[in-house]
Amino acid sequence: MTATATSRLSGRPDSPADLRTFLHGLPGVDKVGIEARAAALGTRSVKTSSKAQAIDLAIRMVDLTTLEGADTPGKVRALSAKALRPDPADPTCPPVAAVCVYPAMVPTAAAVLAGSGVHLASVATAFPSGQAPLDVKLADTRDAVAGGADEIDMVISRGAFLAGDYAKVFDEIVAVKEAAGPAHLKVILETGELGTYDNVRRASWLAMLAGADFIKTSTGKVPVAATLPVTLLMLEAVRDFRDRYGRQVGVKPAGGIRTTKDAIKYLVMINETVGDDWLHPDWFRFGASSLLNDLLMQRTKLTTGHYAGPDYFTLD
């Protein structure tokens, strides 16, 4: 980043022009380089006891998610029960990090999860498009927190961001953060709609400057969801942000991570780039639903010595 932008921006931006200057002063992303680096890190092989530890860590990092129009209270209760005891046959299997649902389902999930230590995340702010007036988004957020959610997954207004109206996006995040109160705020960038890596870097810094506790790749509702290069870019952003402002921000890739192999690639990438400060469920999460079943099958393979099949796990 350029020296002028750095010196002019200390803490919060003073004006929309300042913010714009700062975000456009961020260095451009080497597309070929970051993709090659992510691909190279994806070739590491993790075996035996290291693999067992990686699987347990990945399970503890899962935000078990159901975001469907067809969600029923029964399905949310079943999912919450699974979050507490992912493998009912094995008490040594750890619980997941959180359950992630729509605001209308928050009270249902809260009743199951109360006092368990498993967090309850709710998407809010007119998920997944974010195309709603600000007061609707804030009411959405307050309802979710009042219902018992202690983590809020908000979406940014990609329309405003792509139109260059960074100040509007910034102010919205600040307002939602205030409405969320004590709840952790995860900001969904929807990287699949941002178009370029440069935009992902700018959106990451924008969200962190506005007060995000987590930056999250995707809603899972558009064709391009979490990828390794995008997550690597966001990890570099949270590392640089902590170096600069002393505040640590978490990262959550979501959508399209379905296998244990994929999950372990992400863990290797964290370890090799930002270090093990982020190798903890407080600072890294997987937004996923079917990933948990594959993690459980691989875990069963390691404990029993033979290949597991989906017939022996709940379908969700």
Added chain:
Amino acid sequence: MPKSSTPSRLAVRKTYKLYVGGKFPRSESGRTYLVDGDNVALASRKDARDAVVAARAAQPKWAGATAYNRGQVLYRIAEMIEARRAEFKALGVSGAEVDATVDRWVWYAGWSDKIAQVAGNANPVAGPFFNISAPEPTGVVGVVAPPSLLGLVSVIAPAVVTGNTVVVVASNPQAAITLAEVLATSDVPGGVVNILTGSGAEIAPWLASHDDVNALDLSGIEDAGLATDLERAAAGTLKRVLRPVSGVDYTEDPGTGAMTALLEIKTVWHPKGF
């Protein structure tokens, strides 16, 4: 001017690879072995795992295809074997055996829309109900195949004709992979038949204990002790196990036993209105 001589042509030699999910990958392990001077991929347990994933993914759609359609696809396989007759003969398969192999596919192709009439039934019951038993495919079948081409076909065809998908461990790799090339060009959906070349003793235990394999055909296992161990491992997930008595003559009329062993009977009760 110097007289230029035509350089002798470099031979293009074939590596026989695995057949998994409709593709021809090398072994995940990178291993190969020599069979009669040919390089052949030596499958590992992870290749078996990948093959089971491919077979499972293909199974619902294959079972959901109409019996008429499955019969057409099997008949097409017979046509394509006929077209590769010279290739099989070059591998040492006799003309009579190729004939028998083609006839065996056609024979099984015909069963696709007839097996339900033979294995199913409309049952008389003491009440105002239609009571119907219908055969359904067991699912994914692990097969250790006998070495001959006719034997190989005689274990694959009865499993797939009814809607099962198979993971086959073949001990006669060149003929088996040539058959895979036939399958790949015969409208058989990828994943319905998966062929691994290598050692049955190495791979079969992983198929026997695999939670996502529903049945096991041990036709190609000669070692009685190994077969017993495999049966024991298969019992852990209540698999159906076929363990034919040794010395099967595959040229004889196979009967329907090989098909019905890999079927589950579903019985439904339907009230009669009036």
